[in-house]
Amino acid sequence: MATGIYKAFKKDKSPYYRVSITYKNKHISLGSSEDLETAKAIYKEATRILRYPKKYFVNPDKKTSGYKLMHISLAKYISLVNFRDNGIYIKTPIYLAKNSFIYFLSENVILTFSIDDLFYYSNHTIQARGGYYFVADYGLQTSILSRYGVKGHSIKGKDYIFKNGDELDFRYENLQVINKYNGVSQFEKNGRIFYKTKIHINGDFIVGVYNTEAEAALAYNKAVSLLENKLDKNYSKNYIEGLSNVEYAAIYNSIRLKKNFRDYVKKL
Structure with missing residues (x-):
């Protein structure tokens, strides 16, 4: 079996292949595939990402990732690049910047947060539906706006505003709550x-x-x-x-x- 690839079996006895890599003494799961060739491609891509920072990168200022259509998911790509560049492995798609971090929901939807929220979003996966951003917290869908005191009935532009006009910038200094109480x-x-x-x-x-x-x-x-x-x-x-x-x-x-x-x- 190729390096980093492990054969396993589902409950119905059909085989699949788990892929992982060790980097900076950390064992990282890269996912799995039902066919061996795809598993090999995943491992090869991970090796390249960790080896070639000029080709595989994240620019937090321009909010670009250098990600192209790959066998490795965008989320795993961001985690690998952040670990390579910043020495911290985070399971969620976070890339650290100075006094803040960016969170990749997709290649084009990238949220910015204050560094104070790093621990929370390192352990909570953000989901999006119709421009509504939420996490699963204690089994409930919780809007990320609730961390700022924004109520469920609040209206953007009336009850709260993004000071710099960027509605994806959730840093505390950028989101201002105007009306925080019911009614x-x-x-x-x-x-x-x-x-x-x-x-x-x-x-x-x-x-x-x-x-x-x-x-x-x-x-x-x-x-x-x-x-x-x-x-x-x-x-x-x-x-x-x-x-x-x-x-x-x-x-x-x-x-x-x-x-x-x-x-x-x-x-x-």
């Missing part, structure tokens, strides 16, 4: 920032306008409390970090909801 939106009037609270019943009802984001978020919670015994709907209340129980209660009790909203609730 709360920020607006400017006469040079001042205000926060409007809305809640959806049979349409959007304005609950009130407030000076602070915390007040607006708690106004939403107060509106939900009024509706809980009136409607068969599940509203998610806002959790406001940094408020003690005493502070929460003081703000909550001081909040006034618009009269037309209160009158509407009474009629339900």
